Amino acid sequence: MKSKILLLCLISPWLWHAVQAQPITIDECYALARENYPAIRQFDLIAKTSRLDIQEANLHYLPQVTLSGQATYQSEVVDYTEIFGGSPLPSGITLPVLSRDQYRVLGEISQLIYDGGQIRQLKDRLRANRQVEESNLEITLYAINSRINTIYFSILLMDAQQQQIELSRSNLRHQLEKSEAALANGMAFRSNVSELKAELLQYEMQLTECKSHRTALLKILSLFTGRMLAEDIELIMPRIEARSASINRPELKWFDSRVALYDAQRHQLRPAYLPKITAFLQGAYGRPTLNMLKNESGPWLVTGLRFNWSLSQLYSLDNRKRSITLFQQAVDTERETFLLNTKMELVQQDEQVNKYEQLIKQDEDIIALRAAVTRSAEA
Incomplete structure (x- = not known):
C-alpha cells in the first residue's frame, strides 16, 4: 500500500500536467467561465425565491384561522323593563338584567371560495418577475464572453508573434553564422558580426517580453475558467463561420420578459x-x-x-392601465434603440472583417513573392 501511494504521488504531477496541457477551445472557455463565475449561483437563488413566493401565494387557498377576544365595560345596557313602561309584571315573570362587564373569545375558520382569479394572476406575475431577473442575469454572464474573447485572442496573437520572432531569430542566426565564417576568412568586418549579435539580442528581448505577456494572460484566463492551465497549453483557433445578419442577444429576451411582466400586472388589475x-x-x-x-x-x-x-379600485383603474401601457412603450423604445446601436456596430465590424480579409490576401501575395526571392538568394 505504501509503495502504491508513493507511486501515485510521483506520477500525479505528470498526470495533472497531461490533463491540463490538452488543447482547449474558446467554447470550452465560455462554458468554464460561466460555471466558475460567482453570479451563476444567483440562478438557483432566484428559482428558490420564486418557488417560496408561489408557495406563499398558494397558502391563500388553505383555510384561514383567526382568534380574537375582548373584554368591555359598558356605561349602559339594554333595560327590558322599559318595554313595559315601568308597569308591574305578572307574577312569576322576571326580566333579565344584563351585566355591564362583557367579554368574549372568538375563533373563526374561513375558506376562500371565489376571488376573481386574484391568486392565479399573482402567481403569473411572480413567474414573469422571475423571467426578468434571470434574463437580466444572462446579460451579465454574456458580458463575460467579451472578456474571454479579448484574453483568448490576445494569447493567440502572442503565439503568432512568438512564432514570427523565432523565425526571424532563426534567419538571423544563419546570417550570423555566415558572417562569422566570412570574418574568419577575412571576407567581412567584425562590426558586421557585432551588429548582427546586437540585433539577435533584441529578438531575444522581444521573445522574453512576448512569453511574459502570454503567461500573464494565461493566468487571467485560468482565473476566469477556474482551471489551472499549463504554460504549454494549445489554444485552438476558432473556425471562421458565416456571418449572420440576425441579432441574438440576451438583451432581447430581457426586453420581452419585461413586457410580459407588465402584461401580468395588467391582468392582475381585473381581479382587484x-x-x-x-x-x-x-x-x-x-x-x-x-x-x-x-x-x-x-x-x-x-x-x-x-x-x-x-x-373603490375602479377609481384608479384607467390610470393604472395607462401607466402600464406607458411602461411597455418605454421598453419598446429601449429595444429599438438597442437594435439600432447593435446594427451599426455590426456594420462597422463587417467592414473591418472585409478589410482584414483583403489584407490577408495581400499579405499572402507578399509572402509568396518574398519566399521566391529567398529561394533565389539561397540558390
Missing part, C-alpha cells in the same frame, strides 16, 4: 375590483351569548357566507 366570496365558521365563548335574554356565559356557533366587493 371583482367580488370575493368566503365561507366561514365562528365559534365563541362569552357573556352574553347570542341569546340576549340570558345574562349568562356560554358558547355559540355562527356559520355562513361572506360577500365582499370593494368598488
